[in-house]
Amino acid sequence: MTTKEKILEEALTLFSKNGYDGTSVDQIAERVGIKAPSLYKHYKGKEDILNAIIDAAEVRYEELFGSDRNIGKLPESKDEFIRSTMGKISFTMHDPMIRKIRKFLIQEQFRSERLADITTRHQLDGIQRMYTKIIEGMMNKGLFIKDDPKLLATELTAPVVLWIAQADRQPHCEKEIMDSIEKHIRHFYDVYTNIQ
Amino acid sequence: MTTKEKILEEALTLFSKNGYDGTSVDQIAERVGIKAPSLYKHYKGKEDILNAIIDAAEVRYEELFGSDRNIGKLPESKDEFIRSTMGKISFTMHDPMIRKIRKFLIQEQFRSERLADITTRHQLDGIQRMYTKIIEGMMNKGLFIKDDPKLLATELTAPVVLWIAQADRQPHCEKEIMDSIEKHIRHFYDVYTNIQ
DNA sequence: TAATATAGCTAATGAACATTAGCTAAAGAG
């Protein structure tokens, strides 16, 4: 990893923990293992680092939600649906980079229109689009009753997004939150399936 | 309003707009109409102001969700349910004080365990508890089918919480968001009612 | 090999910031 990349990584780590205004360039430099003035050989200034992080967040968004490749095989049964959905959630919750980007966006969402926009894409549009596809596919297979797939996707994912955010700020509640999430997904499946 | 109260109000306004670290005591003093050193006649320092705001947020939480008085009369029909729910949402979205507390908490939720805790109460527990009561009441009246009222409350309120957060950062989408919310509530009512 | 570019360093700069010291005028209490 180049110094330039390491700066970005350490800056994101600090921004996600203490926010942009709560992080000094000295802190970033120290984690990288250089002195603050050396940062300016790679970036114009603190704001330039911020913009590079935002660019990276856009790229990561495209990777996660840009294509339909990440949807994977459509679940064929209740157990498969639960397992596949819980797997995706667990990955999103625990992947260090996604976690940092999520915490960073939450805190900095009001800093600019662009950040507001990206936050909405990460928190609402992306996940919704992904699950709209999945639910639509399962409706076509007769696994879910016919209904508005976009609406169902929101109803499935919104509680999960809120619970993940809770786990980010209260990690000691994670076990409890995971139980709530699974209970919710099971309930969702039961409600939108003909089989009682 | 006393100077002490005005300091709190203006500090909250600035914290909700620019965050705690993004706000200087000079800025607060200027909005109050005094010089920064005069603030110290009322509060020990910037952090003391922060703590007073957190205390106020706790009080406001109790006012909003502490008692069952705010639930009001139980809706008797679909239209009444939609109207009463949309009314509560519109109030929460537009009340200036609640809005500021909400934006403040979103940005500062990682600053301390106490702030994390209050954020969860405002964003999840409070609203969930309120709607659990309402949905439970409507189940007992036969307006909703029997199901886990806590789970249903989460499924009703979580998308709304996310959309309100979106409206906070992208106010130009408010109309669109309001439409989504109403569509969601109508759908929720239809799904959990026997009447097709 | 000679010239140049790169990436680090120390030292310095100037601005912003939270806070303190100490003064003053007005309000309230005895």
Place this chain on the structure above:
DNA sequence: CTCTTTAGCTAATGTTCATTAGCTATATTA
């Protein structure tokens, strides 16, 4: 009426911060 408290002020302090200037060694290029 006098004393004391209150709440404002200006000036100053010390710290932190982002950034720049200028030096040096190493790596790259011609």
